[in-house]
Amino acid sequence: MTKLSDTQLVILSAAAQRADRNLLPLPGSLRGGAARKVIGALLKRGLIAETVTDQLAKADPALNRIWRNDEDGCAILLHITDAGLAAIGIEPERPDSKPAPKTRETRTGTKQARLIEMLRAEGGATIDEIAAALEWRPHTVRGAMAGALKKKLGLTITSDKTEGRGRAYMIVED
Structure with missing residues (x-):
C-alpha cells in the first residue's frame, strides 16, 4: 500500500x-x-x-x-x-464486467412452476395447451414466457412447428 x-x-x-x-x-x-x-x-x-x-x-x-x-x-x-x-484500498470498477446475475428459484406448486414443467416435458407445449391447463389467456402465456422465464430466470425457450399440433414451445437445457 x-x-x-x-x-x-x-x-x-x-x-x-x-x-x-x-x-x-x-x-x-x-x-x-x-x-x-x-x-x-x-x-x-x-x-x-x-x-x-x-x-x-x-x-x-x-x-x-x-x-x-x-x-x-x-x-x-x-x-x-x-x-x-x-x-486507498478500493477495487476499481470495471465497465466491461457485468454484475453477477441474481439467481432466482421458482416456488413449487405455482402456475409458473407448472408452466416450466410443461415446457420441459417431451415435445413441449403449445400456447393453447398451456392456456387451458393454467386457465390463462394466450397473451398471458406469451408474456410469462418472455418476461418471467426468459428475462428474469434466464431460460432459453425454443419452438418447433409440428403437423396437426401447431407451434410447440420448449425449454432448452444448457
Whole structure:
C-alpha cells in the first residue's frame, strides 16, 4: 500500500465516494500553494489525473469544481485514477464486467412452476395447451414466457412447428 499523508487520504477518499470521481472540491482548509503542492504530488505519483473538458467555464476558487483552464480556456478537472483507488484500498470498477446475475428459484406448486414443467416435458407445449391447463389467456402465456422465464430466470425457450399440433414451445437445457 502506498504511503499517503492524512491530507492526501482525505482528498482521495472523498473523490472515491463521488459518482464522477472528481477530486474537487478540496477540503476548505486546503488552498493556494498548499493545494498545488498536494495535487502536484498526487499527479506525479499517478494517483490522480487531469481531464480536459470541452467546457469553456473559468476556474473559480469559490465554486472549487474546476482545477484550472488550459491555453484554449477549456476547463481541466481532476479525477482519481485506478491507481489512486488501489492506494486507498478500493477495487476499481470495471465497465466491461457485468454484475453477477441474481439467481432466482421458482416456488413449487405455482402456475409458473407448472408452466416450466410443461415446457420441459417431451415435445413441449403449445400456447393453447398451456392456456387451458393454467386457465390463462394466450397473451398471458406469451408474456410469462418472455418476461418471467426468459428475462428474469434466464431460460432459453425454443419452438418447433409440428403437423396437426401447431407451434410447440420448449425449454432448452444448457
